[in-house]
Amino acid sequence: MSQELLCHPCENSSKQCVSDLYSYLKGKWSLIRQIHHTKGTCQEVKMSGIATFQPLEKPFRSFEQKSELLQLLYHEKGTVIQEEYQGTFEQSYFLAFNSENLNTSRIYFSSGDIFFSLNLSTGFQKVKHVCGPDLYQAEVRSFPEVLICKWHVEGPRKQYTLTTVLTKKRPVK
Numbered sequence: 182m183s184q185e186l187l188c189h190p191c192e193n194s195s196k197q198c199v200s201d202l203y204s205y206l207k208g209k210w211s212l213i214r215q216i217h218h219t220k221g222t223c224q225e226v227k228m229s230g231i232a233t234f235q236p237l238e239k240p241f242r243s244f245e246q247k248s249e250l251l252q253l254l255y256h257e258k259g260t261v262i263q264e265e266y267q268g269t270f271e272q273s274y275f276l277a278f279n280s281e282n283l284n285t286s287r288i289y290f291s292s293g294d295i296f297f298s299l300n301l302s303t304g305f306q307k308v309k310h311v312c313g314p315d316l317y318q319a320e321v322r323s324f325p326e327v328l329i330c331k332w333h334v335e336g337p338r339k340q341y342t343l344t345t346v347l348t349k350k351r352p353v354k
């Protein structure tokens with residue numbers, strides 16, 4: 182799996198500029214993730230599963246800006262393998278879109294705190310998030326039906342790279 186993520190075929194192909202991020206993300210995706218630790222005893226974690234971006238009928242929170250009426254629930258679920266351990270993982274985030282500008286989304290933790298803003302109108306974005314003493318920096322790239330996100334995380338007790346590849350699942354006819 183290491184080679185798959187580090188040398189994904191999309192890495193060398195043309196990125197996709199996304200003018201409607203809401204429509205691009207909406208739907209079901211397969212998820213492959215690799216975490217490579219450079220601190221501690223565990224060196225590598227592998228994860229696979231399904232991620233969905235589904236419209237929310239009722240907003241998860243109300244916004245001061247009434248134009249942020251379009252929202253997606255991002256939910257991922259799957260299997261994690263770490264050395265001899267195998268288990269499950271699950272995570273959710275909320276995405277809010279300005280209905281007048283669908284190329285940008287604000288991404289929120291389930292607590293309602295903002296995580297980061299995402300705009301893939303150029304097919305690429307660098308992201309930075311500070312959480313206490315930890316620094317999270319990412320590069321997000323969009324390709325036709327593939328989204329790749331590489332996080333570099335550094336802190337007093339952690340140092341790792343997390344690579345996620347989402348591949349859009351086509352509806353079964």
